[in-house]
Amino acid sequence: MGIHTYFQSLTDLERIIRCPGKFKFQDHSVAEHSWKVIQYAKTLADIEEMNGVAVDWKKLYEITSSHDYGEIFIGDIKTPVKHHSMELRSMLLQVEEGMVAHFIDEHIPEEFKPMFRRQLREGKDQSVEGQILEVADKLDQIYEAFIELQLGNTEKEFIVMYRSALIKIKEIKLHCVDYFLAHILPDLVSQGVKSPIDIAQITREALAE
Amino acid sequence: MGIHTYFQSLTDLERIIRCPGKFKFQDHSVAEHSWKVIQYAKTLADIEEMNGVAVDWKKLYEITSSHDYGEIFIGDIKTPVKHHSMELRSMLLQVEEGMVAHFIDEHIPEEFKPMFRRQLREGKDQSVEGQILEVADKLDQIYEAFIELQLGNTEKEFIVMYRSALIKIKEIKLHCVDYFLAHILPDLVSQGVKSPIDIAQITREALAE
Amino acid sequence: MGIHTYFQSLTDLERIIRCPGKFKFQDHSVAEHSWKVIQYAKTLADIEEMNGVAVDWKKLYEITSSHDYGEIFIGDIKTPVKHHSMELRSMLLQVEEGMVAHFIDEHIPEEFKPMFRRQLREGKDQSVEGQILEVADKLDQIYEAFIELQLGNTEKEFIVMYRSALIKIKEIKLHCVDYFLAHILPDLVSQGVKSPIDIAQITREALAE
Amino acid sequence: MGIHTYFQSLTDLERIIRCPGKFKFQDHSVAEHSWKVIQYAKTLADIEEMNGVAVDWKKLYEITSSHDYGEIFIGDIKTPVKHHSMELRSMLLQVEEGMVAHFIDEHIPEEFKPMFRRQLREGKDQSVEGQILEVADKLDQIYEAFIELQLGNTEKEFIVMYRSALIKIKEIKLHCVDYFLAHILPDLVSQGVKSPIDIAQITREALAE
């Protein structure tokens, strides 16, 4: 009962694994993904501020940290299902919001209900903060897919993930996106085309030292 | 391409874990669940036959083994979501069937399409075979929940799972259900109320041997 | 006691991992392997029927689903041990059959004993169903080994597994084997020789879209 | 190189498990712990605000999300070691800060260095935000220990963890601590003393429905 129930529910997101079904060298729980999104967003928001854009840090904090909280109730639904049709997407969103609302009504004390409804709201809107969240979320999709491809994962899904995240990011008009495309992405790609390890050479050099 | 793509897709069900989010001492993949359902159904169907009911074994084989194949596309959607409303349930079922149909259209050679459409059809209907599948599916839910409760899992979810599966099973009019209620369930319950282990006594007895 | 004990024993096969000792990117439990064998066999049997061969579906259902049940008692014994000598192979088979028989005698109610002895019998014989089981079993060995090799596993064991399964399959005279060699195997091999991922190219294409 | 290197380093915290060595039913990575701390802090800070205390949300966001970032370099050092002596504790802190500083110097572009030094600074100080971080960090220690004890973990370590976290929290003078002691903690404790599951009773009730 009470806020204890909310605090205790958080751990469920450690047990919901993203991208279920496909073989992955590295599993990521929704909690881990959320933490990385918060980290990326912090840096992206700082870049916006450095370019003269005002950032509501409280809003950013709230929407980045809770952005997948609803998955406690709805799970990690596969993207092709979520996006099958506008109708289904809208219905699932309604179900998720309904379940979150129901949770708040049932467990959160009256005086905190407004606070929780604000904290657990859907964050992706057209504001700067909402856009930063969108970029950060897609950025993690890029990194998740990139490391799988780098390690030799043959599932086509990761090429699709990498590609679609990149396409989504480049459409967002933010200074941090320009910076990402100009500086961060090239570093990532050049790491991805590094030559394979030459153990014989490493051995020779070590022995010669 | 071809049946190779279908054969290769099966392994995805080894990586979709049932009941994501809640803490479990024992994880079960959809593939493992499916295998147990096939095993239960075999015994349940034999009990029907022993009671003079005719069983279409080919149909039973097909619908039990494929009964969760669609989860390759749709994942393991949490029950409260699936059953949120008749409308959403129906929509998700449509999406799943659509994705399975699309897979067959895209990958299965023409001459095998009818065979696959029949093999991967939804199996839970009012026929004896469909009812046996329903019982077997709920039976695994009982066993999954039971072992968690026996090991000390405190998640209320497992009491809900155990209870709702039991309620569903007892409504199905089959001889094997009567047998289950009269003989199998009591054995399960009596195992669940066994006294805790007395290590001191076990030690004394062993030393006295 | 009773059939409950049998139902409860099934979960043990989720905890016996195939091919213990060798490094694998993907572990497979005996339960997961069994489910895949059942799936392959369904398709292989349909291909036989399409070619005019009669299939006893009840028998196929029984022998495919139970084909590794005995490993609950005997574990997954490494192939080089099982096949060390005809004498040891025969002795281990006897032990396994003896343990299964003992389990039935001890736990299964009298009226079901004949049913269980039939359900849990050794399935690989010269019948069409027995041959289909053999093909399906070896098919899973091919897929298990193939995916390891594709992901870069350096254990020679997987080349041995792949090769010996292929050799065994091609000796079996069934229509589904002809189909496998003519259509499924070439698709598998061509997937295995695909070129490595070019992240730079994928990136360029996405940015150009 | 560049911010890419920083973004890519985050995933290491998914592979550093807290409390290594002791048996745990539930493992938690530092990334997962960090996400929960961010979530608790959000609610705790809102409670402070509701009681008229001003909160610097940007600062709170920065110090909660990065609070264990240094463990990428230093790992999760066991508490008895960290607190062995003031001298060692101070030295380890120096090493950690030095490694973080070195990382920034080596990888972060010049124009972002000040931003990163501020973002990755040590957060636990006497400010409201620093105190909230301390409470949130200890709160996760309480929840981690509590769930282990509830599930029957016999390691004394978890009693020590639970107790010492509680003692630390009650010394901090914040409104959210008062709220925690008055409302959240009692709910947690009453959940901890619930009676064990009575499967026989649950079964009877379900069958009677």
Next chain:
Amino acid sequence: MGIHTYFQSLTDLERIIRCPGKFKFQDHSVAEHSWKVIQYAKTLADIEEMNGVAVDWKKLYEITSSHDYGEIFIGDIKTPVKHHSMELRSMLLQVEEGMVAHFIDEHIPEEFKPMFRRQLREGKDQSVEGQILEVADKLDQIYEAFIELQLGNTEKEFIVMYRSALIKIKEIKLHCVDYFLAHILPDLVSQGVKSPIDIAQITREALAE
């Protein structure tokens, strides 16, 4: 080829899990078991020496560290199978010794063959060292079973393991066995009958501090 092949083979024992099939809260690989056996044996041998018994430490080192090396070839065969009949037991032992011998013949350079044959020989004989190995091996069986029972594992198998190991140990005539029965076992048992955790009391005490 060469000793490199032997050194590289060792890691396989990290992937063979003891007691496959039964549910365990804690898995132990054969490598981990072997390390603990070596540790126990060291202490047991010191107790023998303190009681005036001469110990061949080189022999003890060799037989304890290699005592399960053969499982690389033969796997961890379930005890009921190994002990099914004297005949099977003897045959499996022969197969294991044969495979080890074959490995040495094939991979170990000529000048080291005698050394390896001595190092990898079967150690359990009637010598003091062989008996100490037997005690240490059974001691780990006791500890493995004890911790499972303490954590609430309901598998009867662990009572059987605990009991049979105790019975075997007490039959061995060594000073360290007397010490074990008089001092170590009582400490283990008294830990096993400790009362369950009282979270409410721990909380009250901490708050009162």
Next chain:
Amino acid sequence: MGIHTYFQSLTDLERIIRCPGKFKFQDHSVAEHSWKVIQYAKTLADIEEMNGVAVDWKKLYEITSSHDYGEIFIGDIKTPVKHHSMELRSMLLQVEEGMVAHFIDEHIPEEFKPMFRRQLREGKDQSVEGQILEVADKLDQIYEAFIELQLGNTEKEFIVMYRSALIKIKEIKLHCVDYFLAHILPDLVSQGVKSPIDIAQITREALAE
């Protein structure tokens, strides 16, 4: 209490994973690492003996098996931290030795204290046995890193591990080191440069058999 507490503590080393943070295809616990070090040392010591060097086998047994026991208290501290400065290294060693000493004082019966202090002493000194331990420890570092690089791990850390272990080993003046450099290392390197698997060719050959 007593030696039981020591025996029971050993299992903690099964849960401390080496090299935390970096992605690894294969995890190794400290217990597993210790067992391999004991195995390598046995062979290395035999090579010394074959070259006329006297080996104190009891000392070797003691120092190899306990060489990481202190990590139960201190965990697996990352190498860059341990070696940050002579001062910190020395302090951490003191803490570790202090904790081991404290453990002995608190739990080991009076008559065994000298034995345990000798058994759990730091082993790496200038004696032949101490040097063999150093070589064996670094040898495992080479194998751990080698297999990761062979499987395609892109973490630079493993090149660093491989290289630094090799450099350390070649500085040690022992016959077994000469043998390693002349025979074992070349075998390892030549395995590392093997060509990738050609599935098409393997398939053709199998079908032709």
